[in-house]
Amino acid sequence: MQDASSIIDIEKIKTILPHRYPFLLVDRVLEVEEGKHLKALKNITVNEPFFQGHFPSKSVMPGVLIIEALAQAAALLGALGFEENRASEDDLYYLVGVDKTRFRKPVGPGDQLILDVEFITVKRKIWKFQTSATVDSKLVASAELLTTLME
Numbered sequence: 001m002q003d004a005s006s007i008i009d010i011e012k013i014k015t016i017l018p019h020r021y022p023f024l025l026v027d028r029v030l031e032v033e034e035g036k037h038l039k040a041l042k043n044i045t046v047n048e049p050f051f052q053g054h055f056p057s058k059s060v061m062p063g064v065l066i067i068e069a070l071a072q073a074a075a076l077l078g079a080l081g082f083e084e085n086r087a088s089e090d091d092l093y094y095l096v097g098v099d100k101t102r103f104r105k106p107v108g109p110g111d112q113l114i115l116d117v118e119f120i121t122v123k124r125k126i127w128k129f130q131t132s133a134t135v136d137s138k139l140v141a142s143a144e145l146l147t148t149l150m151e
Contacts, residue, residue, distance in 0.1 A: 025069035035081030046109035061107040070131040073115040097146030
């Protein structure tokens with residue numbers, strides 16, 4: 001694990017991930033053990049664009065966006081731990097599978113979503129990650145994510 005002086009901020013994240021507002025869903029990397037584990041943070045604010053329609057009377061972050069945030073965290077771990085696999089700067093990590101997904105609690109404005117990603121294995125250029133999202137140390141979602149690297 002890295003110490004507090006090596007936390008990865010949003011400016012560094014933007015040099016690694018191609019996503020931008022409103023689809024960049026990782027605000028900060030809190031911990032990283034290259035090639036093994038990553039912990040990241042997404043601050044959920046009331047002015048997130050999806051809250052306008054999901055739902056107007058009770059703001060709930062869509063589950064698919066929690067999965068997307070976890071996938072972005074997995075891409076960060078891939079970029080930070082498996083950089084030697086990239087053939088060029090144009091290679092991107094693509095989400096190719098979502099397995100064993102569970103949503104346990106709703107996520108709303110004011111929550112801090114903690115994204116935990118653990119590398120499991122790589123087979124035939126498919127990386128597998130075990131992921132979980134928590135709010136206040138309570139599990140809100142989990143999934144196994146499969147990614148691949150393509151230009």
